[in-house]
Amino acid sequence: MTATAKFESPPADAEVYRRLRIVRSERGSQFTVQLWRGRQRRPRICLFETREQRESYIAERKEAEDRREQVRDARAATRRQERDKMAAQLKVGTVLHYSWGYEQTNCQFFEIVARSGLMVTIQEIEAESTRRSGDMAGYVKPRPGRFIGEPLRKRIGPWGIHFNHGVGVPIEADSEHYNSWYG
Numbered sequence: 001m002t003a004t005a006k007f008e009s010p011p012a013d014a015e016v017y018r019r020l021r022i023v024r025s026e027r028g029s030q031f032t033v034q035l036w037r038g039r040q041r042r043p044r045i046c047l048f049e050t051r052e053q054r055e056s057y058i059a060e061r062k063e064a065e066d067r068r069e070q071v072r073d074a075r076a077a078t079r080r081q082e083r084d085k086m087a088a089q090l091k092v093g094t095v096l097h098y099s100w101g102y103e104q105t106n107c108q109f110f111e112i113v114a115r116s117g118l119m120v121t122i123q124e125i126e127a128e129s130t131r132r133s134g135d136m137a138g139y140v141k142p143r144p145g146r147f148i149g150e151p152l153r154k155r156i157g158p159w160g161i162h163f164n165h166g167v168g169v170p171i172e173a174d175s176e177h178y179n180s181w182y183g
């Protein structure tokens with residue numbers, strides 16, 4: 001049986017296992033465990049008929065925590081590999097394409113002007129209209145070296161440079177990109 005308690009922090013003498021806090025108690029023929037995971041403020045309270053059932057349950061929770069940590073570590077390693085692969089592509093002079101919008105496609109282009117480790121300084125560059133594809137749509141391409149705005153300092157991520165509404169990815173300096181301004 002499981003119940004939820006009021007807000008309470010785990011006691012200082014709680015058993016600690018990774019992100020779990022465990023408190024065992026016994027009242028007559030009831031065997032109880034309270035479990036907090038991470039920063040939970042409400043423990044999960046489970047009642048058992050025997051001590052063995054309670055200990056089996058706790059062992060299952062510990063195994064689940066081990067699996068959760070293994071998955072988290074594997075994901076983190078994959079992200080680091082992807083980030084390092086992306087970082088190898090980004091050098092001073094690389095042009096980035098950032099596309100965003102709701103019911104429209106806004107294109108912005110940036111050029112990397114400095115790099116230090118996993119940090120880059122980028123500056124927006126002008127976009128040149130190359131051809132129209134309708135009344136309110138067309139194609140644009142970047143104009144490297146034609147800077148506008150102020151430089152921004154950003155961290156390299158696994159998929160490129162993160163912005164508020166998407167990711168800036170490296171492109172060829174002469175590539176065309178769809179741009180629409182209806183909405």
